[in-house]
Amino acid sequence: MAPPASPAPSASTAGPDPEALTALQGALSAEHAAIYGYGVVGARLPEDQQRADARTALAAHQARRDSWQRLLGGAGATPSAAAAGYQLPFAVGDAAAATRLAAHLESRLTAVYADLVAATAGPPRATAADALRECALRARRWGAPPTAFPGLPDPATTPPAATGAATATPTG
Structure with a gap:
């Protein structure tokens, strides 16, 4: 099932x-980071519905990435x-670990999107709330x-001092 299309946020509201x-x-x-992770997930899943679900999730994350790049560029910032x-x-050596990684990626993204909802207003906030919902549903799936x-x-x-979103650790 393809993810619902989300309107592109406008730069003027950011x-x-x-x-x-x-x-x-x-x-x-x-x-x-999620796009990278889904490359690993897809490589470890059998050619069945799970791999199709991973491809759908990957496409959704690529679309979100592209949307955030456009928004940042439109706001005069250089996208990372x-x-x-x-x-x-x-370690992700089999399909079970790949499934756990997908759940982990989506769960971490919910924290990132909760922070984004709190930090933005207008259309970007609505888009972030949609992304949070979609990631939460994929995490459960x-x-x-x-x-x-x-x-x-x-x-x-969670102890009070341990708030904030976890971020991926780039290598190389």
């Missing part, structure tokens, strides 16, 4: 707000480039545990 631009760059960097490689959170508020730390298990 404005030069440094917090919004930082959050947009964070979303762009997270999408770069993808790293040559990214450190994976664990890949087997991530349900959360009451996707993208936000669980207050029962």
Whole structure:
């Protein structure tokens, strides 16, 4: 199933707000990492519905990346480039690990998009909220545990000082 088309956010509503631009760059960097990760996921899944789901997710993340690049460029910022490689959170040697990686990627993106929703207004905020929802649904589809508020730390298990989104670690 193809992801729903999201309208491209307009640059004029992003404005030069440094917090919004930082959050947009964070979303762009997270999408770069997710695209890399889905390359690994797709390589480890059998040629079946799961691989088709990975291709669909990859296409959705590429579209989001392109949208954030256009928005940042339109706001006068230089979009961050993808790293040559990214450190994976664990070894991915089989289909089960690939499925866990996909769930991990989507879950981490919910935190990035929660930050972006908080930092932006207007159409970019609505687009970020759509992205958060889509990532939360994909995370569940890949087997991530349900959360009451996707993208936000669980207050029962997270110490107060451990807030904020996790980011991918570029390599090379």
